[in-house]
Amino acid sequence: MPQPPASTAQRFIDDYLLYLMARASHLISSEFHDLLRRRGISVPVWRVLASLVGSQGETVTGLAETCLLQQPTMTKLLDRMVRDGLVKRMQDTRDRRVVRVALTTRGEVMATELVQLARQHEAEVLARHPEAEAMAIKSLLRGIVARQAKPRRG
Amino acid sequence: MPQPPASTAQRFIDDYLLYLMARASHLISSEFHDLLRRRGISVPVWRVLASLVGSQGETVTGLAETCLLQQPTMTKLLDRMVRDGLVKRMQDTRDRRVVRVALTTRGEVMATELVQLARQHEAEVLARHPEAEAMAIKSLLRGIVARQAKPRRG
DNA sequence: AAGGGATTAATGCGTTTTCATATAAACTTC
DNA sequence: GAAGTTTATATGAAAACGCATTAATCCCTT
Structure with a gap:
């Protein structure tokens, strides 16, 4: 583990809303993104699949x-997804x-399966952050960042 | 303006926590990122500068x-920032x-200036989302997404 | 109904990011 | 104190991204 930063509690970004949101989002999403990577699915592909379910x-x-x-970027991503038979x-x-x-059909099968896994993961995340229902946004996000910190490689 | 999606209120992602967080983060950050772009500063460069203030x-x-x-990625980003005299x-x-x-010194001047702008922008965002202090996370983030929606090109 | 202006998607080029791997230094243990 | 393991950073090829531009279609005004 690397040394902690020189000034631990004093960094600008650690109390900066946009950073807290980005970091919280990144940390929580990383878990699911790891799952995607194991299946060889990139994040943008997953997003397109999830966006098209039911459409x-x-x-x-x-x-x-x-x-x-x-x-x-989307045009090129779709080129690849068409090539791979997903859309x-x-x-x-x-x-x-x-x-x-x-x-x-192939894309729909894959999307449906992933959405189910996403729902499972979401339930786990919500269970892990029970106070999420009642806290102020910054301390909430800060708490998420602190608690979620580095389950593995981000 | 394009047509609304086929099924407006029924999309999986619109009630999916990870998406709400990513989208809220993206939407809010986009405002500040636009400001950065006008100054010719990329988001990763800004993040490094902000991370190094006071360190x-x-x-x-x-x-x-x-x-x-x-x-x-960081090694190469730092190569460019060294080349540009920022770090x-x-x-x-x-x-x-x-x-x-x-x-x-040059990097510090730039970083300090940007941090000040970031603080200003953060204050504006917080003022714009007054209920942020008390709402449940999902409806909170969903509200941000809805209200923030498309101030301009994302 | 015709033409200016706006909108949708695609393309091309330069830059950036990623993935896998390499190199170098420092710890550990015998 | 030397071999093996771990940690930190760098490198190189390939993929992906962003911006500017283009081509086609639509809309609205006259």
């Missing part, structure tokens, strides 16, 4: 926003500019 | 963890494996 078809731009990516592109009947992206 | 020197691995990056590498006296990274 008849989403636009590229809409998916990009949902998945927190830029549109060109298909369809033309929108009303607007020929629009591409509707939907799950293939 | 005598952090290790590469420690910085990587703090900044939510992998260690090789310097120093040898640790006790453990010669360890590289101590610290701000240069």
Whole structure:
């Protein structure tokens, strides 16, 4: 284990809301992302799959926003997912500019399975943070960061 | 504006904790990241600067963890920051494996200025989310997502 | 109904990140 | 004190990302 930082309790970022949110999100998500990696699934792919469950078809731009990516990044990600047989592109009947992206059968099987695992994991996380229902946001997130700290490699 | 998704209120992800956290974090941070971009500063560079304010020197691995990056990524990021005169590498006296990274004068000036802007922005965000002090985490984060929604391009 | 302006998705290029591995230094143990 | 193990950082190839631009379609005004 490396030495603790020179000034342990005094760092700007440790009381900075945006950092607390980013770190809490990162730490908690890392657990599930590890599970994904073991299955050879990248985080962006998982996000697209999860976004498309139950949908008849989403636009590229809409998916990009949902998945927190830029549109060109999404286009290239979809290229790979089409190649891997997870999603298909369809033309929108009303607007020929629009591409509707939907799950293939294979994609749907995978997505459904992962969503179930995600729900399980979410339940575990919530069980682990029982005070989450009542605390102020900063101390809450700070608590998550502290408690969650480094279960393994982030 | 694009069409709303086929099933508006029923998506799995809209009630999924990890997504709510990631999205809330992304949305709020985007505002500040826009400010950074206007100044030509990337998010990872900002994170390193913010991590080093008030420090005598952090290790590469420690910085990587703090900044939510992998260690090789941090090494290369530091290469660029050294090149740009923002940080310097120093040898640790006790453990010669360890590289101590610290701000240069130029880096410190920049970091201090940015931290001040970050504090301002944080205050604005907190003022905008007054109920943040008392709400349950999921509805809290969901509320942030809803209210923050798309101030401009994410 | 035609043309200007806006919107959707794709492409190309340069940069950055990741994954796997290599190198070097320091601890441990016999 | 030397071999083996662990820890810290660096490197190199391949993938992914971001920005700017392009092509096609739609919308709205006149």
